[in-house]
Amino acid sequence: MKDDPQLRELLRASLPDIEVPPRFGAEVWQRIQARSEGPAINGWAKFFEPLSGLLRRPAFAALAVVLAVSGGATIGTIHATAANERARASLIERHVATIDPYARLAATR
Numbered sequence: 206m207k208d209d210p211q212l213r214e215l216l217r218a219s220l221p222d223i224e225v226p227p228r229f230g231a232e233v234w235q236r237i238q239a240r241s242e243g244p245a246i247n248g249w250a251k252f253f254e255p256l257s258g259l260l261r262r263p264a265f266a267a268l269a270v271v272l273a274v275s276g277g278a279t280i281g282t283i284h285a286t287a288a289n290e291r292a293r294a295s296l297i298e299r300h301v302a303t304i305d306p307y308a309r310l311a312a313t314r
Contacts, residue, residue, distance in 0.1 A: 246254070259265045 260269055
């Protein structure tokens with residue numbers, strides 16, 4: 206890119222004439238330092254910090270996903286089995302009631 210004196214003059218003329226407040230630089234550095242120090246970590250964050258460090262590793266993250274999926278599938282199977290047993294018992298009662306309407310009355314006495 207060629208050095209263009211007209212462009213340079215135009216850019217210098219476009220600079221705003223703003224006064225910087227006193228201690229502006231010091232305040233900016235104080236805010237930067239305060240943010241870099243970060244917030245104080247509470248008890249739960251201290252507890253889960255090593256765990257989150259492990260989960261950032263691909264092997265441990267994959268293991269956690271496999272355990273979560275298999276655990277969810279196991280719990281879902283157990284829940285579905287119990288629900289199916291209740292439905293089966295209800296269907297058996299209804300079937301017996303259609304064959305012998307007096308069977309329900311006899312069972313409740």
